[in-house]
Amino acid sequence: MGNLTQLAxxxxxxxxxxxxxxxxxxxxxxxxxxxxxxxxxxxxxxxGKLFEANEYYLSELIMSGEILKGVMNELEPLLANVEKEASTADVVVIGTVKDDIHDIGKNIVVTLLKGTGFDVIDLGVDVPAETFVKTIKETGARVLGLSALLNFTFPAMKEVVDQLAAAGLRDQVKVIIGGAPCNEEVRQFTGADYLAKDAATGVNICKEIFGKC
Incomplete structure (x- = not known):
């Protein structure tokens, strides 16, 4: 990452x-x-990099999220005027997995997805695998985003993917995982299709899946 802008x-x-x-x-x-x-x-x-390096801690992460929420509140009315790039069929289901209540990163992704025209179903935090599977089945969504900030919830991500397969839904949905501790090794462990290291990458992956790139 090069020099940051004044805002960043x-x-x-x-x-x-x-x-x-x-x-x-x-x-x-x-x-x-x-x-x-x-x-x-x-x-x-x-x-996120400072957090991974233990130079920033959870308190800084939460504070940055609160500041960002304020920014998003300012921008929300303007985002409604952004030209929509997606159709109503472009449904993305997203949520933070069971036993994790962090929603900063997820909320950023949700805002960006909505801003570019995706129909987002945000299931919130501490979402059990059964709820993800039920929602995919009911909506026919082609993309599922799983968020986690805690290492010990990686098995919960894997459980979602496994239950999708058990329900015969795995082939119809692309699974994206994201969160500060997620990496390629975690993606392979969970069986997810994509790893989003940041919100912008997550949105670009969704565009790629729906052929919007």
């Missing part, structure tokens, strides 16, 4: 006042909301 760096520094000031200035200047979100994603990506 302010987010990394957890400077809420400066983040809000820059965002308001960008909105006033007519900057595209997705470009603002992209800068925030760069900052969140850096924060």
């Amino acid at each position: 760096q302010a987010l990394v520094d957890l400077d809420e006042e400066l983040v809000n000031k820059i965002v308001k200035e960008k909105i006033a200047a007519g900057e595209a909301p997705l470009d603002i979100i992209k800068e925030c994603n760069e900052g969140m990506g850096k924060i």
Whole structure:
């Protein structure tokens, strides 16, 4: 990652006042909301790396998420005006797996997906495998996003994939996993199709699956 923009760096520094000031200035200047979100994603990506390196801890992660929520609240009305790139058939189901209540990364992905026109079914946090499977079966969704921030919930991700297979649904849905501790080894362990290291990557994977790239 190269030099961060002023906005991204302010987010990394957890400077809420400066983040809000820059965002308001960008909105006033007519900057595209997705470009603002992209800068925030760069900052969140850096924060994720600091978290992985044990330089930032859960408190910093939570605080950055709260700052980002404020940014998203500012941008939400503008995102409604973004030209939609997806059809109503482009359904994505997403949730944080059982025994994990973290939703920062998931919420960022949900906001970005909605902003680019995807129909998102957000199941929330601490979601049991049965609920994921039931939702895929009822909606016919082609993409399932599984989020986790805690290492010990990796088996819960695997359980979702296994239950999809047991229900005869595995071939109809692409499974994406994401979260700070997830890596290629975890993807292979869970049997997921894709690994999203950040929110922007997750959105791009969805676009690829639906042929929107």
